[in-house]
Amino acid sequence: MTATTTVRTAARVVDAVKVYGSGDTGVRALDGVSVDFPAGRFTAIMGPSGSGKSTLMHCAAGLDSLTSGAAYIGGTDLGSLDDRRLTLLRRDRVGFVFQAFNLVPTLTVAENITLPLDLAGGGGDREWVDALVDVVGLRDRLHHRPTELSGGQQQRVAVARAFAGQPDVVFADEPTGNLDSRSGEEVLGLLGRAARQTSRTVVMVTHDPVAAAHADEVVFLADGRLVDRMESPTADKVLDRMKAFEVTPRTEGPS
Numbered sequence: 001m002t003a004t005t006t007v008r009t010a011a012r013v014v015d016a017v018k019v020y021g022s023g024d025t026g027v028r029a030l031d032g033v034s035v036d037f038p039a040g041r042f043t044a045i046m047g048p049s050g051s052g053k054s055t056l057m058h059c060a061a062g063l064d065s066l067t068s069g070a071a072y073i074g075g076t077d078l079g080s081l082d083d084r085r086l087t088l089l090r091r092d093r094v095g096f097v098f099q100a101f102n103l104v105p106t107l108t109v110a111e112n113i114t115l116p117l118d119l120a121g122g123g124g125d126r127e128w129v130d131a132l133v134d135v136v137g138l139r140d141r142l143h144h145r146p147t148e149l150s151g152g153q154q155q156r157v158a159v160a161r162a163f164a165g166q167p168d169v170v171f172a173d174e175p176t177g178n179l180d181s182r183s184g185e186e187v188l189g190l191l192g193r194a195a196r197q198t199s200r201t202v203v204m205v206t207h208d209p210v211a212a213a214h215a216d217e218v219v220f221l222a223d224g225r226l227v228d229r230m231e232s233p234t235a236d237k238v239l240d241r242m243k244a245f246e247v248t249p250r251t252e253g254p255s
Ligand SMILES: Nc1ncnc2c1ncn2[C@@H]1O[C@H](COP(=O)(O)OP(=O)(O)OP(=O)(O)O)[C@@H](O)[C@H]1O
Pocket: 020, 021, 027, 028, 029, 047, 048, 049, 050, 051, 052, 053, 054, 055, 056, 207
């Protein structure tokens, strides 16, 4: 008997074009990108500044709309949803981790983690949340406020919050941008562990090769296009690939 494995796709964009503005001043931030983010994997999006990383993440997550092409979470075409259904999809099926943590200062750690579940009006799966508290190592901080925590601890709360609703996919935008390298390493290790231990999908935007090396795969953007993918990345291999972008000859500017 032949074993066949079907790789499920948690999120994908097809022929994605995003133009900001119009006419002469229009910026083509995404220029026909097709990429899939396989379920249960940790994928990093890398590329030079202005290459379209954040735009890709925002469009794939339903935070922004495409000019043309399509974005899917699971089998759902985001372009087919009205604003209300899109908001519900983001709440119920997508988790977010941002550079700025975005915790609610008046709530405890425990309340911050369960906030998405409480906003959704249901209790969610309390056993899942309880297990997450151990994954992120915050059991002894549950009744503290965010201001009583270090930056790394605050980001760990944000990671737990992002996974609390058992989302199809967690999007992280420069999650270590505000952290020192040690706390950053902890949060990246945690994102990887949370993805693998819970079989969830993580998509992370980063400009840092060391951060990208924590992912299972790196996709590279340049000038709004997908230019490469790398399995089992190391920081050195990612850095080498990024250096190739820097030596790309430019057609404008002083010679
Ligand atoms: N709201 C906007 N209005 C106009 N142009 C925008 C807007 N957002 C992004 N852009 C432009 O789109 C292009 C891609 O931007 P994007 O932020 O996606 O790149 P990035 O790779 O995430 O960059 P960085 O690493 O610097 O954050 C850039 O040229 C940027 O100036």
